[in-house]
Amino acid sequence: MRSVLGKIYAYKALDDLILIYPLYAVMFVDHGVSPSQLALLFAVWSAVGLALEVPSGILADHLSRKHLLAAGQLIRAAGYACWLLFPSFWGYLAGFVLWGIKGALQSGTFEALVYDELDRRGAADDYAKVIGRARASGIVAILMAMLAASGVHRLGGYELLMVLSVAAVIAAAVVALALPSAPRAQSTGEVDYLAHLKQALGEALSTVAILRPMLVVVTLWTLGGSLDEFWGIYGEEAGLSRDAIPIYYAATYATSALAAALAYRLSGAPAAALYGVVILAGGLLIAAADMMSPAGMLLLAVFAGLVKLIDINFETRMQHAISTERRATIASLAGFLWTVGSIGLYLAFGQIAERWSYGAAFMTFGVVMVLSGAAFLFSRAFRRI
Secondary structure (H helix, E strand, O other): OHHHHHHHHHHHHHHHOOOOHHHHHHHHHHOOOOHHHHHHHHHHHHHHHHHOHHHHHHHHOOOOHHHHHHHHHHHHHHHHHHHHHOOOHHHHHHHHHHHHHHHHHHOOHHHHHHHHHHHHOOOHHHHHHHHHHHHHHHHHHHHHHHHHHHHHHHHHHHHHHHHHHHHHHHHHHHHHHHOOOOOOOOOOOOOOHHHHHHHHHHHHHHOHHHHHHHHHHHHHHHHHHOHHHHHHHHHHHOOOOOOOHHHHHHHHHHHHHHHHHHHHHHOOOOHHHHHHHHHHHHHHHHHHHHHOOHHHHHHHHHHHHHHHHHHHHHHHHHHHHOOHHHHHHHHHHHHHHHHHHHHHHHHHHHHHHHHOOHHHHHHHHHHHHHHHHHHHHOOOOHHHO
């Protein structure tokens, strides 16, 4: 059992050990990608995953899951190779399409493989502990990659970062092939994805106790979770060196992790107080956009922590309101709406940055967050969450 768990944790760590991550947006800009093109790259990345959600689920229920995981990693490696060999908008677009395919192939597949193997060994009750530790190993790997990226970039620039990222992805594919192939005890739940979304939408619209926190969660995920793709651009615009940007990026990620660990302490806080934190977070984003300086990057780190603190609490309230048999479908709906919202945010962000500046784009969405928090705060219905 220990050997199997080691492979599971190693796979998740290698999956997230991507050294180019904190600098890839800056790399795109350095190779002539415009703000609107950058936003389009992110939007296409999200759209590919969304479009392939259903067919990837069918594959995961009919083919070997470990082979799908390995294939997905090799497809992502090919995408990173496109970035390395063809450093232009079209090369980056091809890379994101391939990365999107990998994301769709892995969506739910890794979790199902872990559950099935534990179930085969009579340890299904340990699933939450095992998957939690796997995700923790991924978080540690991300932080390690961010901290290492600074020194690696100094030694060999973007090219060395890309080569090492490709190496990590290929290593993940090798580990995936070493994972067990247990008989299927549980479907990935994606074959009837569209039907699930329809069921979830019906229940959410008819149950205000679910709809209200879900709308808040999707808003926070869209404004907070999607904007982090642009933190590297903020650092570049603020005058940070390419070697310093990953360090600030790591600080932002660390505050999110700390907030996630402490979020439960606000589980009993009134909704109105949490909306006040939303407004505060939006104010910090506005202030950071106005500063566009290294000090502003520290404000973004606090912003990221506050958003994580709030979204976990509202997600918990949403989960409490959902009946057990509909929990996965409502979560699917929330994720679907987040992806759609993210695509809209990316495209709008790019247009604003193209027409005015990146600072103006950050400021715009800071204002949107303040207004969203205020709308929730002054709505009698949303104060009763």
